[in-house]
Amino acid sequence: MTDDDGYFGERVAARYDESSGEMFAPAAVDPAVGFLAGLAGDGRALELGIGTGRMALPLAARGVPVHGIDLSRAMVARLRAKPGGGAEDIGVSIGDFATTKADGEFSLAYLVFNTIMNLTTQDAQVDCFRNVAGHLSPGGCFVVEVVVPELRKLPAGQRLVPFRATATHWAFDAYDVATQAMSSNYVKVEDGRGSFRSIPFRYVWPAELDLMARLAGLRLRERWEDWDRSPFTNESGRHVSVWEKPV
Ligand SMILES: C[S@@+](CC[C@H](N)C(=O)[O-])C[C@H]1O[C@@H](n2cnc3c(N)ncnc32)[C@H](O)[C@@H]1O
Numbered sequence: 384m385t386d387d388d389g390y391f392g393e394r395v396a397a398r399y400d401e402s403s404g405e406m407f408a409p410a411a412v413d414p415a416v417g418f419l420a421g422l423a424g425d426g427r428a429l430e431l432g433i434g435t436g437r438m439a440l441p442l443a444a445r446g447v448p449v450h451g452i453d454l455s456r457a458m459v460a461r462l463r464a465k466p467g468g469g470a471e472d473i474g475v476s477i478g479d480f481a482t483t484k485a486d487g488e489f490s491l492a493y494l495v496f497n498t499i500m501n502l503t504t505q506d507a508q509v510d511c512f513r514n515v516a517g518h519l520s521p522g523g524c525f526v527v528e529v530v531v532p533e534l535r536k537l538p539a540g541q542r543l544v545p546f547r548a549t550a551t552h553w554a555f556d557a558y559d560v561a562t563q564a565m566s567s568n569y570v571k572v573e574d575g576r577g578s579f580r581s582i583p584f585r586y587v588w589p590a591e592l593d594l595m596a597r598l599a600g601l602r603l604r605e606r607w608e609d610w611d612r613s614p615f616t617n618e619s620g621r622h623v624s625v626w627e628k629p630v
Contacts, residue, residue, distance in 0.1 A: 388455040390582050396457035399435055414610035416441045422524045423447045426490025429518055431480035432498040436462035449473050452480040481510040489518050493526040500584040512599035519628040530621045532586040601626035
């Protein structure tokens with residue numbers, strides 16, 4: 384981590400949209416935005432980890448007022464530079480989404496693209512649910528999109544799962560099953576120079592998220608494999624879960 388912007392500082396922010404290209408394709412964005420807009424109804428939406436506005440901009444374009452929270456000024460600067468991303472269009476609070484407060488009530492809060500795992504302790508993840516619950520109006524919903532921990536890829540005695548291996552680029556996840564700490568690690572050779580980057584995460588189980596929601600006074604309303612509401616099963620690699628604040 385290089386500065387106050389966390390792991391999404393200037394260097395990452397400058398390439399974020401390009402390097403996450405597939406996630407910006409209409410096939411990835413449109414079903415999510417439709418899902419979120421339906422839950423927001425006539426209310427406001429709060430995006431935790433708003434980033435460069437991949438979800439916030441199309442959601443706001445559908446008429447849903449969106450407010451964001453993000454640690455990274457560099458990411459938010461990219462949002463601000465886009466049409467519809469000005470401060471008069473989308474409010475942003477700079478800070479940690481586990482604890483940062485935004486003004487007013489929201490019918491929807493959402494945290495997509497595995498970003499709950501950027502909170503690297505169980506306490507911080509619990510705090511995040513409590514923070515969200517404090518922002519929701521009665522009947523309001525919290526949506527999380529996150530992978531199911533990929534421990535089935537980890538044979539006994541092993542901690543590392545490689546996921547890229549080319550002549551110049553190697554990447555692997557490292558797991559600590561005792562603490563649920565993990566990291567994604569990238570080794571690159573560019574112009575004859577090597578570089579190494581490691582990003583820490585905490586993986587979290589669906590049932591554990593349900594308990595965090597209960598601690599915050601929320602209850603599970605829906606769990607799907609994907610934004611298209613396909614069923615969540617034993618084989619699902621990710622989930623889109625919705626908890627609601629009782630009326
Ligand atoms: C993977 S990006 C996702 C951005 C956007 N939601 C999207 O779907 O493209 C994660 C974002 O969350 C922000 N972030 C990570 N941990 C955070 C934290 N604890 N508090 C606030 N923002 C955080 C990062 O700065 C980054 O902008």
